[in-house]
Amino acid sequence: MNKIQKIAIANRGEVAVRIIRACQELGLETVLLCSEADHTSMAARTADETFLIGGSPSSESYLNIENNIRGAIASGADAVHPGFGFLSENADFAKACENERLVFIGPSADSIRLFGDKISAKNLVEKIGGPLIPGYSGDDQSVEKITKEAERIGFPVIVKATAGGGGRGLKVARTSADLKNAVESAQREAGSAFGSSKIFLEKYLDSAKHIEVQIFGDASGKIHHLFERDCSVQRRHQKIIEEATSSLKRELSEKIVAAAVKIASAAKYRGAGTVEFLVQDNQFYFMEMNTRLQVEHPVTEMVMGVDLVKAQIMTAMGQALSWPDTMEPRGHAIECRLYAEDPFKGGIPSTGRLGFTHFPDGPFRRFDVGFEEGDEITAYYDPMIAKLIVWDETRIRAIQKMKRVLNDTIIFGVQTNIPLLKKIFSHPEFIDGSMTTQFFEKHFAKALDAQSLVNDDLKIAEELYRKVGEAKAGSSTGAASLPNPWFHSWEAN
Amino acid sequence: MGRYRVTHDGKEIEVVAQKLQGKLWFHLNGETFVYEPVSEKRQSKSSGTTNPELIEAPMPGKILRVEVKPGDTVKVGQVLIVMEAMKMEYSLAAAIDASIIEIGCKVGEQVKLGQMLVRLKG
Numbered sequence: 368m369n370k371i372q373k374i375a376i377a378n379r380g381e382v383a384v385r386i387i388r389a390c391q392e393l394g395l396e397t398v399l400l401c402s403e404a405d406h407t408s409m410a411a412r413t414a415d416e417t418f419l420i421g422g423s424p425s426s427e428s429y430l431n432i433e434n435n436i437r438g439a440i441a442s443g444a445d446a447v448h449p450g451f452g453f454l455s456e457n458a459d460f461a462k463a464c465e466n467e468r469l470v471f472i473g474p475s476a477d478s479i480r481l482f483g484d485k486i487s488a489k490n491l492v493e494k495i496g497g498p499l500i501p502g503y504s505g506d507d508q509s510v511e512k513i514t515k516e517a518e519r520i521g522f523p524v525i526v527k528a529t530a531g532g533g534g535r536g537l538k539v540a541r542t543s544a545d546l547k548n549a550v551e552s553a554q555r556e557a558g559s560a561f562g563s564s565k566i567f568l569e570k571y572l573d574s575a576k577h578i579e580v581q582i583f584g585d586a587s588g589k590i591h592h593l594f595e596r597d598c599s600v601q602r603r604h605q606k607i608i609e610e611a612t613s614s615l616k617r618e619l620s621e622k623i624v625a626a627a628v629k630i631a632s633a634a635k636y637r638g639a640g641t642v643e644f645l646v647q648d649n650q651f652y653f654m655e656m657n658t659r660l661q662v663e664h665p666v667t668e669m670v671m672g673v674d675l676v677k678a679q680i681m682t683a684m685g686q687a688l689s690w691p692d693t694m695e696p697r698g699h700a701i702e703c704r705l706y707a708e709d710p711f712k713g714g715i716p717s718t719g720r721l722g723f724t725h726f727p728d729g730p731f732r733r734f735d736v737g738f739e740e741g742d743e744i745t746a747y748y749d750p751m752i753a754k755l756i757v758w759d760e761t762r763i764r765a766i767q768k769m770k771r772v773l774n775d776t777i778i779f780g781v782q783t784n785i786p787l788l789k790k791i792f793s794h795p796e797f798i799d800g801s802m803t804t805q806f807f808e809k810h811f812a813k814a815l816d817a818q819s820l821v822n823d824d825l826k827i828a829e830e831l832y833r834k835v836g837e838a839k840a841g842s843s844t845g846a847a848s849l850p851n852p853w854f855h856s857w858e859a860n
Numbered sequence: 861m862g863r864y865r866v867t868h869d870g871k872e873i874e875v876v877a878q879k880l881q882g883k884l885w886f887h888l889n890g891e892t893f894v895y896e897p898v899s900e901k902r903q904s905k906s907s908g909t910t911n912p913e914l915i916e917a918p919m920p921g922k923i924l925r926v927e928v929k930p931g932d933t934v935k936v937g938q939v940l941i942v943m944e945a946m947k948m949e950y951s952l953a954a955a956i957d958a959s960i961i962e963i964g965c966k967v968g969e970q971v972k973l974g975q976m977l978v979r980l981k982g
Contacts, residue, residue: 424922424970716946718920718973722880723861740861746920746970750946774890779861779878785892820893827866827875828895831886834864835879 368685369470371446375400375439376414377460378450379429381737381753382660383410386448389676391415398442400435402428404747409739418442423747429453432460439469446470446683448676452749455659456483472683474584474638474658481634482656492653495633497626500645500652504529504567513550514543516568525571526550528557528564539571572652574803575645577601578613578620580627581667583675584637586682592628593671594696595620596663597800600791602714602807607784608791609663610701611670614762614800615646623651630656638682639664639675645804662704662754665735669700669758699762701769703788705778707750710787713814716750719743722779722838731758732772744781752778762800766792786815912955915978917971921945926967928978932960940978943971958982 373396376383383399387410390397399405399414404423411417418438421428428434430453439447447469449455458479464471473479482488492499503516517524523541526549538549550566558564581593597613598606613620627642630653641661643654664675671694678688708714720743726734733756744750755772759765773789794810796802820828861878868888877886884895925942928934934954941952958980965977 715950716919716921716948718945720880722885723876723878725876746922746945748946777876777887777892779885779892780880782894783892818891818893820895823868824888824893827868827888828884828886828893829897830866831864831875831877832879832884832895832897835862835877835884837879837882838861 369446369683371470371680371684372396373398373442373444374446374448374472374680375418375435375442375444375469376410376448376450377429377435377439377454378448378452379405379408379410379737379748380751381735382450382662384413384737385735386450386676387413389674389680390448393677393680395680398439398444400438400442402747404743404745409737409742416442423745425453425748432457432463435460436463436467436469439464440467444469446472446680448472448679449659451659451662456657458483470683472638472679474636474640478634478636479658482640482658485655488656489653491633492630495629497630498644498650498652500569500572502567502569508554508565510547510550513566513568514546517546518543520568520570523571523573524568526553526566526568528553528561529567530557530561530563530565539573570652572645572647574805575647576613576615576802577606577643577654577804578615578623578646578651579641579643579661580624581661581664581675582627582631582636582640582642583678583688584631584635584640584682585678585688586637586685587687588635588637590628590631590636591688591690591694592624593667593673593675593694595624596666598663599802599804600797600806601804602811606663606704607807608701608703608788608797609666610699610762610765611666612696612699619646619649619651626651626653639679647803662751663702665733665754665756666700666702669731669733669756670696670698672697698758698760699765700756700758701762701765702754702756703769703773704751704784705753705755705776705788706784707744707752707781708784709782710784710815711782711817714784714787716746717744717782718746718750719781721752721781723777724779725775725777726753726755727772727775729772732768733757740780752781752783763798766798786818787811790815913958913980913982914976915940915952915954915980917943917965917973917975917977918950918952919945920973921950921971923965923967923969923971923977924949926963926965928960928963930960930962934958934960934980941965952977954980956980956982 374390375398376386377400387397397414398416400420402423420434420438454460458476461471461476501520526538538553540546540549553566554564577598580595583591594612596611598609600608639660641657644651707717709717736753738752757768759768770792864875866875921943924944928940938954939951961981962979
């Protein structure tokens with residue numbers, strides 16, 4: 368059993384706040400390992416202590432292994448929680464923690480390495496008969512052989528250069544008539560671009576859902592699963608909206624969940640992890656396993672009634688979980704990521720100091736917030752301000768609740784993607800649950816039309832502009848700057 | 861931040877509003893608006909310039925690539941600078957056929973909003 372009294376958080380923003388709160392509830396001390404840009408952030412204010420680990424660029428701070436290790440040791444922490452992103456899936460960091468007798472709250476360095484390498488991960492999945500995307504990567508590169516293989520795999524197929532990258536030498540063939548041309552031109556392009564004309568085939572998934580399974584290896588070695596999430600709403604492979612569970616038929620989702628458990632068991636996985644699959648035409652294919660807490664973990668927590676961060680900490684301490692042997696999901700949960708970006712300009716980041724913010728509380732609404740009024744959204748890091756999470760008895764009710772939450776959420780000072788999110792939640796393909804990973808590019812590739820202030824709205828704007836005084840620069844306004852009467856009366860006594 | 865009573869569609873409603881750096885932010889009917897009177901806009905220094913002979917940073921970020929040097933001639937649409945902000949890459953291209961006069965940044969530099977990056981002559 369590992370004794371843990373003080374946890375260093377090697378992260379920032381909302382996930383740092385999320386982890387700090389879990390620690391505080393468990394009666395553990397916290398120290399935030401933060402960069403210069405973040406030393407007065409909400410996460411820094413929430414933590415018991417902060418320790419400056421370097422400059423604002425992540426390469427000087429959040430991605431610097433040595434600075435994080437030194438910070439954790441110097442502040443007297445006995446464990447490190449890496450959150451997600453940054454060093455959370457860095458095997459060298461996990462190993463460095465181990466060497467310094469710091470408990471790394473996550474899987475072993477070996478597990479991180481195993482799943483971090485695409486080849487070794489696929490080999491493991493293949494060994495246990497897991498579902499890989501069908502393909503052909505043999506040495507016989509004749510068009511006849513490749514056509515035969517393509518027919519076995521089933522059209523459409525994608526032809527890729529073995530030595531490739533960056534989309535070059537990449538062709539999609541939808542029929543065997545297409546294939547000859549696709550193979551020859553891919554071989555030609557690959558030959559001139561990479562010096563090797565070798566190509567391989569893979570089944571092309573043009574209408575797949577992104578389905579992932581939350582798994583958890585407890586301290587006794589048992590692998591639990593907490594059902595699946597649907598994260599098909601993605602922009603350039605970045606998830607925007609996630610839900611638990613999925614709209615897949617129970618029969619199919621059960622098979623997917625079972626495959627995920629098998630993969631995690633084969634790796635003797637410990638802690639929180641997510642096995643990601645692509646699902647199309649009732650078939651599912653292993654994509655990758657993420658060896659960390661995911662951004663979207665709250666939707667699983669909402670439908671399962673668990674706290675994954677506390678489970679991670681308990682497991683790192685070697686303690687048993689209090690989960691029952693069989694768990695069933697209840698209702699439906701949806702999360703959306705609130706980004707500081709301008710939806711009227713195609714989503715370019717919108718940096719600046721946050722003005723007034725308001726998150727409309729209510730039953731089964733959860734706001735994982737990383738920044739408050741007065742905090743700065745800088746260009747150094749990911750522009751996520753907060754995550755909005757709702758739960759309701761059914762999916763359609765959860766969508767209705769989220770739309771209401773998006774209407775009533777207020778962020779001043781930076782533009783946000785709220786107008787875009789509202790459009791997504793009203794889209795028929797989202798509402799009927801059929802959206803695939805192509806959904807965003809298909810329907811939302813263009814910037815939203817600019818807002819227009821006309822008639823009554825314009826009059827109101829003009830009237831308010833005259834009425835409203837300028838907020839004091841650099842200081843937070845509103846409730847936070849009001850004198851606290853309790854403090855003063857305490858002093859007076 | 862303040863709450864204000866206004867009349868909208870003949871009904872009196874409450875609106876949350878705040879003025880930040882000369883711009884009015886307000887939340888009306890589930891939508892957040894930013895408003896700045898036209899007269900103020902003209903006076904305030906705009907970062908998004910329409911002068912095609914001047915390329916300024918449209919947002920704070922890091923310069924990844926500088927594709928040109930002073931003396932080069934460039935065509936409309938040719939990429940001059942590639943910058944990164946918040947994990948995304950943005951290309952800044954020439955809006956006119958021109959020659960490069962001056963470069964105001966270097967690779968790896970963290971640039972401020974509105975910083976001069978490239979000066980051109982059409």
